[in-house]
Amino acid sequence: MDHSAALLEGFLARTLRASAERGGAPRLAAAMQHAVFPAGARIRPRLCLAVAQACGAPRAPSVIAAAAAIELLHCASLVHDDLPCFDNADRRRGRPSVHRAFGERLAVLAGDALIVAAFEAVAQERQASSEQRVQLLALLARAAGTPHGLAAGQAWECEPACELGQYQRAKTGSLFSAATAAGAIAAGVDPEPWLSVGEAIGEAYQVADDICDVSASTEALGKPTGRDADLGRPNAVDRLGMCQARAHLQTLVSASIERMPRCPGADALQATLLAATEQLLDRRSARPAA
Amino acid sequence: MDHSAALLEGFLARTLRASAERGGAPRLAAAMQHAVFPAGARIRPRLCLAVAQACGAPRAPSVIAAAAAIELLHCASLVHDDLPCFDNADRRRGRPSVHRAFGERLAVLAGDALIVAAFEAVAQERQASSEQRVQLLALLARAAGTPHGLAAGQAWECEPACELGQYQRAKTGSLFSAATAAGAIAAGVDPEPWLSVGEAIGEAYQVADDICDVSASTEALGKPTGRDADLGRPNAVDRLGMCQARAHLQTLVSASIERMPRCPGADALQATLLAATEQLLDRRSARPAA
Numbered sequence: 001m002d003h004s005a006a007l008l009e010g011f012l013a014r015t016l017r018a019s020a021e022r023g024g025a026p027r028l029a030a031a032m033q034h035a036v037f038p039a040g041a042r043i044r045p046r047l048c049l050a051v052a053q054a055c056g057a058p059r060a061p062s063v064i065a066a067a068a069a070i071e072l073l074h075c076a077s078l079v080h081d082d083l084p085c086f087d088n089a090d091r092r093r094g095r096p097s098v099h100r101a102f103g104e105r106l107a108v109l110a111g112d113a114l115i116v117a118a119f120e121a122v123a124q125e126r127q128a129s130s131e132q133r134v135q136l137l138a139l140l141a142r143a144a145g146t147p148h149g150l151a152a153g154q155a156w157e158c159e160p161a162c163e164l165g166q167y168q169r170a171k172t173g174s175l176f177s178a179a180t181a182a183g184a185i186a187a188g189v190d191p192e193p194w195l196s197v198g199e200a201i202g203e204a205y206q207v208a209d210d211i212c213d214v215s216a217s218t219e220a221l222g223k224p225t226g227r228d229a230d231l232g233r234p235n236a237v238d239r240l241g242m243c244q245a246r247a248h249l250q251t252l253v254s255a256s257i258e259r260m261p262r263c264p265g266a267d268a269l270q271a272t273l274l275a276a277t278e279q280l281l282d283r284r285s286a287r288p289a290a
Numbered sequence: 291m292d293h294s295a296a297l298l299e300g301f302l303a304r305t306l307r308a309s310a311e312r313g314g315a316p317r318l319a320a321a322m323q324h325a326v327f328p329a330g331a332r333i334r335p336r337l338c339l340a341v342a343q344a345c346g347a348p349r350a351p352s353v354i355a356a357a358a359a360i361e362l363l364h365c366a367s368l369v370h371d372d373l374p375c376f377d378n379a380d381r382r383r384g385r386p387s388v389h390r391a392f393g394e395r396l397a398v399l400a401g402d403a404l405i406v407a408a409f410e411a412v413a414q415e416r417q418a419s420s421e422q423r424v425q426l427l428a429l430l431a432r433a434a435g436t437p438h439g440l441a442a443g444q445a446w447e448c449e450p451a452c453e454l455g456q457y458q459r460a461k462t463g464s465l466f467s468a469a470t471a472a473g474a475i476a477a478g479v480d481p482e483p484w485l486s487v488g489e490a491i492g493e494a495y496q497v498a499d500d501i502c503d504v505s506a507s508t509e510a511l512g513k514p515t516g517r518d519a520d521l522g523r524p525n526a527v528d529r530l531g532m533c534q535a536r537a538h539l540q541t542l543v544s545a546s547i548e549r550m551p552r553c554p555g556a557d558a559l560q561a562t563l564l565a566a567t568e569q570l571l572d573r574r575s576a577r578p579a580a
Binding site for chain 1 (some may be wrong): 308309310312313316318322366373375393394395396398399402405406407409414420423427432436437438439441444445447449456
């Protein structure tokens with residue numbers, strides 16, 4: 001694990017420990033811990049850290065808090081997505097989902113508390129300027145809420161009809177855009193071009209996730225596969241076929257690289273992106289012979 | 291309705307309309323609207339406005355956004371509290387609860403989106419300084435999250451045992467303290483003494499609510515009564531008897547007034563508090579003869 005990733009894990013651990021140690025409700029603290037640890041792939045916060053590094057400011061004061069906030073919002077959305085009224089998922093990251101381990105009430109509350117913790121992490125980051133914190137907080141709110149954030153994305157599943165791109169941009173793209181833009185804000189550069197880099201990466205991730213849903217094993221993925229078909233959700237592999245879907249993924253990753261503004265560490269970031277793409281696609285290798 | 295209250299309603303309406311008009315998921319926008327309008331008593335945001343006024347700054351740039359954020363967090367907690375896995379409440383403010391009107395999934399998401407909207411409202415309030423916005427956002431996060439905020443308060447209901455005072459301070463007191471402290475921050479004065487004023491008011495409100503739960507009619511309250519007994523929750527009237535509970539309420543309101551720091555509009559604020567107490571207790575007059 002590189003230095004920034006270790007700082008991120010430490011920050012997340014401290015954030016959750018503070019909940020448990022200062023007299024908070026113990027089962028809620030445990031449910032929040034269960035939602036965030038052990039670490040998933042941490043793709044979004046790693047992207048945030050990578051962008052700050054690419055922009056030449058890997059140690060910017062707010063970057064760890066911003067990356068942690070992105071991950072906390074992501075974990076909150078997984079906890080709520082897994083609830084019986086949504087996906088009714090029994091497993092996540094190879095373990096029981098939060099509502100299976102702690103009950104539905106604590107899953108609702110853990111999600112709520114993780115959303116709040118994301119904002120608190122940035123608001124309390126005293127090493128960063130107030131201007132930067134406010135800019136990050138407004139970005140996080142846009143990414144998490146309505147009309148185009150995570151909550152809105154999930155809500156499109158409750159509408160009689162929706163445009164696929166709009167749904168995916170809100171449900172997946174919003175947090176990827178926020179991750180890249182947050183890295184830029186933390187580094188003190190204009191976040192605007194980075195939003196569209198994040199959008200392309202988010203779209204690529206969506207396709208990669210669709211590929212995994214169709215082809216990986218439950219063991220390799222740590223969560224049930226074939227869920228899109230079970231839940232009647234759109235999936236790029238169904239739409240394009242596996243071969244075309246993989247090609248589309250490569251195109252999207254290339255697009256994200258082309259959109260990248262000039263910055264000192266562009267090469268390293270591009271390598272990170274390509275490695276992340278490989279990592280996602282490699283899950284296929286764990287596919288059982290059947 | 292006074293000027294500030296009208297500005298608050300306008301701010302809340304614009305906040306929710308923005309969700310609906312900029313291409314957000316229509317049913318989510320409708321569920322959020324249903325959670326916030328028509329207005330409940332707006333006790334917490336009115337308290338925030340009243341404190342800013344008492345501190346001599348009723349038109350401070352951030353006060354309306356802060357008061358609106360407090361109300362959005364409160365509405366979010368009501369939506370989630372009413373869910374089948376918690377109180378399973380069919381009615382709220384005289385109408386079907388959000389999950390009864392829109393389904394459980396949209397109730398979960400509306401709560402999430404309202405939490406985010408609260409933070410967004412303050413983060414985007416460009417008329418206020420970044421310092422003030424960050425201070426307000428950190429305050430809101432403490433009040434809404436863990437270990438001592440709204441989510442923690444609700445989570446104590448999921449523990450095998452809890453200390454009553456701790457539960458009530460988190461579930462009810464936290465948002466009252468945040469309301470008074472936010473009014474002070476918006477007015478540019480030290481929020482610290484106002485936190486304890488808000489605590490006493492919150493405790494008084496809890497007792498008043500317990501009295502209403504026992505004695506008011508469902509029609510007068512707009513939500514089911516007798517819920518504490520049904521759900522096995524602690525209630526001040528059960529503990530003290532009706533007469534003592536009313537006396538205790540008066541004592542707590544007096545305590546809140548005594549804790550109030552010197553400020554230009556202390557008299558008016560004290561009158562507002564006493565009127566709010568009367569208003570709550572007057573619900574008893576709607577009690578059916580039976």
